[in-house]
Amino acid sequence: MEKSSEVWAAEWGYTALFSSLASNKIGVTILFNNNFSVEILRQLCGKEGRYIIVDLEVGELTLTLCNIYVPNTDDPTFFKNVSEEKLPFKCDEIIICGDFNLVLVVSKDKTGGKPTKHWNSLKELKYSQDNLDLTYIWRDLKPEAKRYSSRGNRPELHCRLGFCLVSLSIAG
Numbered sequence: 001m002e003k004s005s006e007v008w009a010a011e012w013g014y015t016a017l018f019s020s021l022a023s024n025k026i027g028v029t030i031l032f033n034n035n036f037s038v039e040i041l042r043q044l045c046g047k048e049g050r051y052i053i054v055d056l057e058v059g060e061l062t063l064t065l066c067n068i069y070v071p072n073t074d075d076p077t078f079f080k081n082v083s084e085e086k087l088p089f090k091c092d093e094i095i096i097c098g099d100f101n102l103v104l105v106v107s108k109d110k111t112g113g114k115p116t117k118h119w120n121s122l123k124e125l126k127y128s129q130d131n132l133d134l135t136y137i138w139r140d141l142k143p144e145a146k147r148y149s150s151r152g153n154r155p156e157l158h159c160r161l162g163f164c165l166v167s168l169s170i171a172g
Helices: 005-012 076-085 119-131 137-141
Strands: 016-018 029-031 039-045 051-058 061-069 093-099 134-136 150-153 156-159 162-167
Touching: 005 016, 016 039, 016 051, 029 051, 029 061, 051 076, 076 119, 119 134, 134 137, 137 162
Parallel strands: 061 093
Antiparallel strands: 016 029, 039 051, 051 061, 093 162, 134 162, 150 156
């Protein structure tokens, strides 16, 4: 049974943004708690429910937040399309989080299997990261940590596919 965004938001109890709600389809959500004041200035839900981009005002800070669910294929055009969709947004300070379905730092974020299989997507993501002055905040804070968001036992394969990229200016 599918629930409407109003029902999900009511169950959460605070502000919630949804790109898709069908249980058998792709979708992303951004959930806010009410322990800080946030004003949503602009929002865009991407085609097929793969991303939400939102400009937020949090105190004196205007922040562009993007929650993303990247296809599990080597499709660099996905990153190009999201970048184009961000053009009308303020993008002074940016946070991009989600399931990227690729490993950003293969030597530290993957054990087992082939080093990577999405070379073109990885190249496009790193181009966007450099172009927008974004840092891989997990690696900055935990340079040697081995923690994974995806695990497989046959064959043994562990990867960090979910991560956040943050503007260098707010990463500190």
